[in-house]
Amino acid sequence: GGTFNGTTERDIQDGSWIRLREVTLSYSLSMRLAKRIGLSSLDMSFYARNLFLWTHYTGIDPETSLKGADNGQGMDYFNMPNTRSFGLALRAAL
Numbered sequence: 001g002g003t004f005n006g007t008t009e010r011d012i013q014d015g016s017w018i019r020l021r022e023v024t025l026s027y028s029l030s031m032r033l034a035k036r037i038g039l040s041s042l043d044m045s046f047y048a049r050n051l052f053l054w055t056h057y058t059g060i061d062p063e064t065s066l067k068g069a070d071n072g073q074g075m076d077y078f079n080m081p082n083t084r085s086f087g088l089a090l091r092a093a094l
Contacts, residue, residue, distance in 0.1 A: 015062040017055035023048050038094075045089040050082045 029042040059076040066077045
């Protein structure tokens with residue numbers, strides 16, 4: 001709802017939200033096992049970003065805005081949601 005000519009009461013919503021922004025699980029291989037494969041250490045991590053968004057807001061994402069970071073906050077036109085990403089990191093030392 002809403003128009004570019006102004007905001008009416010029916011266009012206003014509670015924008016409260018809770019987001020699980022980042023989770024990281026890490027594991028360090030024991031020095032004894034790392035030495036068996038020719039390393040002094042080996043660390044592995046799995047991370048995930050923007051896993052869950054809990055909100056009663058009916059738009060795409062209460063954290064996004066049409067105008068970016070200016071006085072037009074809260075305008076929900078043509079917005080894209082935040083991206084969800086996953087990754088794996090390995091850190092080895094010789």
